[in-house]
Amino acid sequence: MPKAATLLERNNVSIAETPAPGPPSPREVVLHMRLAPINPADLLIIAGNYAIGIDLPAPLGAEGVGIVTEAGAETNFAPGDLVLPLVRGCWMQHWRLPATSVVKVPPGLSLTAAATLRINPATARRLLLMVPLTTGDFVIQNAANSMVGRCVARLAAGLGLRCCSVVRRIDSLLPCEGEIVVEDGPDLAARVTAATHGAPIRLALDCVAGEASGRLAACLARGGTLTVFGHLSGAPCSIPSTLLTARDLQVRGFSLRPAEAGATPAQLTNFYRDLAAALGSYTPPVAATYRLRDLHAALRHAAAPGRAGKVMLDLSAS
Numbered sequence: 001m002p003k004a005a006t007l008l009e010r011n012n013v014s015i016a017e018t019p020a021p022g023p024p025s026p027r028e029v030v031l032h033m034r035l036a037p038i039n040p041a042d043l044l045i046i047a048g049n050y051a052i053g054i055d056l057p058a059p060l061g062a063e064g065v066g067i068v069t070e071a072g073a074e075t076n077f078a079p080g081d082l083v084l085p086l087v088r089g090c091w092m093q094h095w096r097l098p099a100t101s102v103v104k105v106p107p108g109l110s111l112t113a114a115a116t117l118r119i120n121p122a123t124a125r126r127l128l129l130m131v132p133l134t135t136g137d138f139v140i141q142n143a144a145n146s147m148v149g150r151c152v153a154r155l156a157a158g159l160g161l162r163c164c165s166v167v168r169r170i171d172s173l174l175p176c177e178g179e180i181v182v183e184d185g186p187d188l189a190a191r192v193t194a195a196t197h198g199a200p201i202r203l204a205l206d207c208v209a210g211e212a213s214g215r216l217a218a219c220l221a222r223g224g225t226l227t228v229f230g231h232l233s234g235a236p237c238s239i240p241s242t243l244l245t246a247r248d249l250q251v252r253g254f255s256l257r258p259a260e261a262g263a264t265p266a267q268l269t270n271f272y273r274d275l276a277a278a279l280g281s282y283t284p285p286v287a288a289t290y291r292l293r294d295l296h297a298a299l300r301h302a303a304a305p306g307r308a309g310k311v312m313l314d315l316s317a318s
């Protein structure tokens with residue numbers, strides 16, 4: 001994760017005035033964006049460290065929630081609909097885009113829950129469904145107090161799975177029912193074995209990379225899968241080759257947007273409806289909300305160590 005100072009030295013983030021988007025074509029919608037979080041991926045893009053090359057300058061904002069102000073005649077949307085954009089660029093106040101690039105917000109969500117549904121909860125659900133698991137199987141994850149981690153724990157319980165959560169500080173999360181929490185460290189595998197009474201673990205979810213990948217892989221049973229979906233340590237994955245060969249482990253990567261590339265708008269609408277239902281009342285804690293004109297302060301806050309909760313941008317305030 002880039003340090004705040006490095007982030008601001010390297011970036012040249014500016015707020016651009018763009019012309020009013022103009023009326024939608026028959027298959028477009030115009031949105032007034034309301035609320036958007038700052039995600040780790042946004043910080044990586046700004047710092048030039050995002051895995052998939054994105055040429056700057058580019059619109060930023062991995063996710064958010066907006067309200068339809070105008071809808072083309074051939075769309076299923078109407079003014080007043082709350083929607084989630086599926087494409088990057090949510091740090092925008094007014095936006096004209098294809099109707100296939102948005103889905104309706106499932107009913108009953110708060111604005112904060114809606115603005116943060118698109119990326120982390122969806123990632124957690126798809127990560128859990130990538131590998132066939134059966135009721136009672138264990139999944140292990142690191143950075144478990146992250147938003148993805150909290151969603152993994154909730155969704156795993158809903159799927160009948162057991163969750164072992166690895167964190168840097170044991171007091172940094174309030175466990176979900178049935179969740180086992182273990183502090184990271186060199187003897188992680190031994191402590192996980194003790195905490196899970198030696199239950200075989202078939203899936204490990206790694207968003208830290210570096211040496212943490214090897215520690216998590218060492219917790220897997222023979223034939224288990226380590227899925228790497230983040231790079232919080234900033235270091236390349238380090239996994240002892242003997243561990244891979246002796247246990248016949250699979251290592252794979254995951255990225256949300258490519259993973260859902262083949263889905264139709266109807267499938268995505270159903271996916272987010274089911275996801276919201278599975279998460280129930282979960283809403284991530286909010287560290288602070290900034291106006292768009294205070295973007296630099298918001299970015300510093302989002303990159304600061306020890307931040308508790310999401311940093312949000314209120315896009316409806318000038």
Ligand SMILES: NC(=O)c1ccc[n+]([C@@H]2O[C@H](COP(=O)([O-])OP(=O)(O)OC[C@H]3O[C@@H](n4cnc5c(N)ncnc54)[C@H](OP(=O)(O)O)[C@@H]3O)[C@@H](O)[C@H]2O)c1
Nearest residue numbers: 040123145146147148168207229230231232233254255256
């Ligand atoms: N591949 C994808 O499609 C995809 C999609 C969504 C998210 N992600 C990734 O998932 C990860 C979590 O995202 P998020 O938005 O849920 O995060 P978040 O809520 O902002 O939380 C960040 C977490 O990272 C932990 N952390 C930071 N640096 C760490 C390190 N070096 N070692 C261990 N833990 C560290 C922090 O723990 P402390 O409390 O200990 O500081 C905190 O719990 C990120 O890497 C993100 O890029 C990937």
